[in-house]
Amino acid sequence: MNLTINWISFVEVFVAAMLASVVVVGFYALGLRLLVRAGRAPVVGPAEFTDAIAVITDKQRARAAKAAAKAARKSPLTDGQKRFALVCAYASFAVCGLAVLGGLLLILFNH
Amino acid sequence: METAALLVVLVIALALFFDFTNGFHDTANAMATPIATGALKPKVAVLLAALLNLAGAFLSTEVAKTISGGIIYEDQISSSLFPAIIFAGLIGAITWNMLTWLLGLPSSSSHALFGGLIGATIVGVGAMAIDFSVVFSKVVLPAVIAPLTAGIIAFTATKLAYVITRRYDGRPDGRDGFRVGQIFTSSLVALAHGTNDAQKTMGVITLLLIAVGWQTSPEPQLWVIFACAITIALGTYTGGWRIIRTLGKGLTEVKPAQGFSAEASTAATILSSSALGFALSTTQVASGSVIGSGLGRRGSKVRWRTVGRIVIGWLLTLPASGAVGALAALIVVWLGGWGIAIDAVLAVAVIVGLFLRSRRNEINSANAMSEVADSGKAVKVTRNPPPTRRQRAIQRRQEREQSRQEKGASK
Numbered sequence: 001m002n003l004t005i006n007w008i009s010f011v012e013v014f015v016a017a018m019l020a021s022v023v024v025v026g027f028y029a030l031g032l033r034l035l036v037r038a039g040r041a042p043v044v045g046p047a048e049f050t051d052a053i054a055v056i057t058d059k060q061r062a063r064a065a066k067a068a069a070k071a072a073r074k075s076p077l078t079d080g081q082k083r084f085a086l087v088c089a090y091a092s093f094a095v096c097g098l099a100v101l102g103g104l105l106l107i108l109f110n111h
Numbered sequence: 112m113e114t115a116a117l118l119v120v121l122v123i124a125l126a127l128f129f130d131f132t133n134g135f136h137d138t139a140n141a142m143a144t145p146i147a148t149g150a151l152k153p154k155v156a157v158l159l160a161a162l163l164n165l166a167g168a169f170l171s172t173e174v175a176k177t178i179s180g181g182i183i184y185e186d187q188i189s190s191s192l193f194p195a196i197i198f199a200g201l202i203g204a205i206t207w208n209m210l211t212w213l214l215g216l217p218s219s220s221s222h223a224l225f226g227g228l229i230g231a232t233i234v235g236v237g238a239m240a241i242d243f244s245v246v247f248s249k250v251v252l253p254a255v256i257a258p259l260t261a262g263i264i265a266f267t268a269t270k271l272a273y274v275i276t277r278r279y280d281g282r283p284d285g286r287d288g289f290r291v292g293q294i295f296t297s298s299l300v301a302l303a304h305g306t307n308d309a310q311k312t313m314g315v316i317t318l319l320l321i322a323v324g325w326q327t328s329p330e331p332q333l334w335v336i337f338a339c340a341i342t343i344a345l346g347t348y349t350g351g352w353r354i355i356r357t358l359g360k361g362l363t364e365v366k367p368a369q370g371f372s373a374e375a376s377t378a379a380t381i382l383s384s385s386a387l388g389f390a391l392s393t394t395q396v397a398s399g400s401v402i403g404s405g406l407g408r409r410g411s412k413v414r415w416r417t418v419g420r421i422v423i424g425w426l427l428t429l430p431a432s433g434a435v436g437a438l439a440a441l442i443v444v445w446l447g448g449w450g451i452a453i454d455a456v457l458a459v460a461v462i463v464g465l466f467l468r469s470r471r472n473e474i475n476s477a478n479a480m481s482e483v484a485d486s487g488k489a490v491k492v493t494r495n496p497p498p499t500r501r502q503r504a505i506q507r508r509q510e511r512e513q514s515r516q517e518k519g520a521s522k
Contacts, residue, residue: 004248005252009387010252010253010256012387013260013383013384013387013389014260014264016383017261017264017376017379017380017382017383017384018264018267018379020375020379020382020383021264021265021268021372021376021379022268022271024296024375025268025271025272025371025372026271028272028289028292028371029272029275029276029289029368030275032275032289033276033284033285035285035288036276036283036284036285041283041284041285041287042291067282067283068283071282100295100299103379103382104170104382107170107171107382107385107386108170
């Protein structure tokens with residue numbers, strides 16, 4: 001049996017997957033961090049369904065929304081700084097979306 | 112000639128049934144975490160998974176080419192025997208898939224397919240009809256390396272997500288927003304599943320068409336791509352309704368940031384592997400990611416016993432489905448046309464029996480939960496993780512200030 005293994009392709013998979021994940025997760029997390037900085041901390045309630053697990057209750061969600069609003073009021077940033085943080089947050093989310101789109105196009109292009 | 116054509120049609124129907132069970136079996140892999148963390152309603156999640164599986168099947172054909180053009184030397188098998196061999200292999204794969212689904216054993220649809228085909232070919236034709244070099248480099252090695260790769264990537268991504276969003280002043284950190292992000296990452300996993308898993312059936316049907324001389328190129332025909340895409344999407348949609356009630360229960364410990372990172376690494380690993388023609392098990396990759404992301408959280412420990420149970424299940428899949436495929440092939444070799452009929456009757460009896468048995472049982476975490484959800488239990492995460500270095504420094508500073516104030520007050 002002539003065993004020829006293309007180890008480079010395994011390295012390629014690892015590097016490509018690592019790069020894609022780090023870019024997507026990193027920029028998405030950065031976007032969330034900047035949203036908080038802009039005074040718009042996201043508070044997302046769980047979807048309503050009967051059997052699966054509710055991660056936070058409505059009461060907890062209301063409490064979190066209140067805490068987020070309080071933190072936004074106490075923010076030492078000026079309106080301009082907050083607006084800049086918001087723009088950067090959306091830019092980070094856009095980088096995420098473009099990374100995913102680019103990856104999919106790369107697969108289609110190779111195909 | 113008519114009998115041969117009938118057999119080819121029968122094998123294609125069986126291959127599509129395998130595709131259906133594959134979608135049915137794996138719905139939870141894509142949608143377990145967003146449902147568990149409350150990112151998506153189950154109804155929406157399953158519909159989204161089905162549609163994206165459909166779209167994913169059209170994305171690439173590299174995995175199909177690996178199966179149709181590499182694993183089995185079709186030129187060494189007579190065109191009259193080959194459909195029967197594939198038929199026997201598919202029976203092995205479907206029987207093992209259904210059995211593990213019913214018993215709640217960790218398994219992989221992809222490895223069941225490879226095991227069934229290899230076992231049937233070895234018994235029906237001989238070991239020389241298998242290209243073990245391709246089996247090793249494109250199936251066995253990726254099976255070992257991919258979950259590890261996904262685990263390492265998920266570990267890194269989870270650490271990154273937590274480091275970037277961590278706050279030291281106790282104010283909202285925005286991590287709730289990962290729940291929205293999970294809608295996109297779980298959609299990517301469903302797309303990746305369609306890209307890798309639907310192609311396996313495309314590869315088997317193409318292999319069959321080449322063997323009987325109806326096709327020469329290893330590229331799947333358009334009708335094959337459409338048929339496999341629609342079937343896996345239907346299987347995904349149907350499977351979702353059964354697993355929906357208990358889907359998230361094994362993943363109570365998965366936080367949105369962790370789920371987001373795990374899914375991003377699963378999708379990235381499967382999509383990049385599919386582009387290079389590696390036939391992966393999405394179950395194994397997703398499980399590796401869930402374990403890796405669990406370890407990426409502070410204060411987590413691996414439950415090695417659970418990991419061992421999952422890995423043993425994976426290791427058993429290839430030989431067990433191979434044994435069933437080999438047995439089915441043996442009946443064909445001994446009895447010819449009658450053997451095929453007996454195989455078909457036995458397979459239908461086993462499938463119907465398992466299906467009826469599954470309906471009698473109550474749906475619970477043992478028989479309906481995804482294997483990925485099961486791997487969530489492989490990592491123990493403490494409720495109060497130890498503080499980070501910076502948090503410890505802040506605590507020390509606060510303690511110093513407090514003691515200074517107390518001293519000042521006593522004076």
